[in-house]
Amino acid sequence: MAEVASPTALSQPGGWTILRRSRVSMLALWFLVGLVFVAVLVPPFLPDELKLTSKDSLLPPGAACSASEGVIYLCGTDLNGHDLFYRLLTGAQVSLGVGFVGALLSLFVGTLYGMISGFAGGRIDAFMMRVLDVLYSVPRILFIMIFIAALGPYLTDWLDAARLWAQGHGWTTMEDLMVTAIRYSRIIIMVICLGLVEWLTMARIVRGQVLVLREMTFVTAARAMGQSNPAILRLHLLPNLATVVLTYLTLTIPAVILDESFLSFLGLGIDDPAASWGSLLKDGAQVINPLDSKWWLLFFPATLMSITLLALNFLGDGLRDAFDPRSRSR
Structure with missing residues (x-):
């Protein structure tokens, strides 16, 4: 059966041209790309002294490392003697x-929820919107x-x-993967919980x-040609939603980061030895002193x-x- 061609916003060059002409948007894009590259590529090449706990606690930016001559703490150190610059990069990851x-x-x-609700219409749509x-x-x-609180223990037990099970069957690779997943189970459950909450606006x-x-006409034509509802959703509606989804994806990421940072600041998020920007702010808030500010x-x-x-x-x-x-x- 011949398929009905439907226009997609991503295939129209005008939008990309407008985006490239926006200096603020392009500057933001290049900053984010640069941040990702620095956060991923720089930490492995830093001196080992900056990756370990040391006795150099609460040193200001630019202070010298006592364990190695010529090594400085670019952003200072925290209460436990960790190099803050290294922690900032791993926290960015x-x-x-x-x-x-x-x-x-x-x-x-x-x-998925929005497509089903909008396409079904009627009572199904009304019920899903009340939910x-x-x-x-x-x-x-x-x-x-x-x-x-509800899913965390279950995830750890399952892992x-x-x-x-992998150990009993001699699957060493899977066993090592599960050990790593257990170590970072707090991050995994954080990702799942945030993802299951932030979808409402989308x-x-x-x-x-x-x-x-x-x-639209192309959907009516697809129905007239006998295409099923799943096929119409997949072939015609989903491509036309691509730019909307992409746009609000970039607006959802900061909301998720803010929620994670807030929870970590309260001590409910990322724990040591992992670090996030929220946990770093929590550590900094613990040593706030108006007489001797560790700014x-x-x-x-x-x-x-x-x-x-x-x-x-x-x-x-x-x-x-x-x-x-x-x-x-507008």
Whole structure:
């Protein structure tokens, strides 16, 4: 059966041209690309003295390392003698990783939920939107805390059971993978919980787009040619939602990073030995003293996180202006 061609926003060159002409959006994009490269590539090449706990606690930026001549602490050290610059980079790996993966999970759930609700219409749509309203009424942070408390022990037990099963069958690679997963189970459960909470806005936006798209001529033609509803959703509606989903993905990432940072600041998120920007802010807040301020412990994590969140929001605004005709007209 011949397929009906449907126009997609991503295939229209005008949007990409508008995005490239936006200096703020391109500057934000290059900053984010540079941050990812630095956070991933620089830490392995730093001196070993900067990666270990030392007796050089609470030294200011630029102080010399006592364990090695010629090595300096670029951003100072924390209460435990960790080099703050190294911790900032490893914290960026965790915060950006949690933000990106959590946003992807929310994108998948929200897009699927919104597409089904908008395309089904009628009572199904009304019921699914009332479910969204109920979920919106629950405080987001409280929801995440409940998820972490409820799912955390089950995930650890499941990973340990999988490790024992792999050990019994002699699958060394899988056993090592499960050991690593258990070590970082707090990060895994954080990603899952944040992804399962942040999808609500995405679902509402996708549902609104589908309500408009399902009345378009190419969808009517596809129905007339006998295409099934799943095929129409996959071949015609999903490609036309690509730019909306991409735009709000960049706007969901900072929301996930903020939630993770807030939970880590409260001591409910990332634990040592892993670090995130939120846990670094928590460590800095513990040594606040008006008589002897260790300003670098709060200044560097807060500044880096703020600039990153601004860059993500600027990039998301640029994508929305480029691919949403209604925002251009405003």
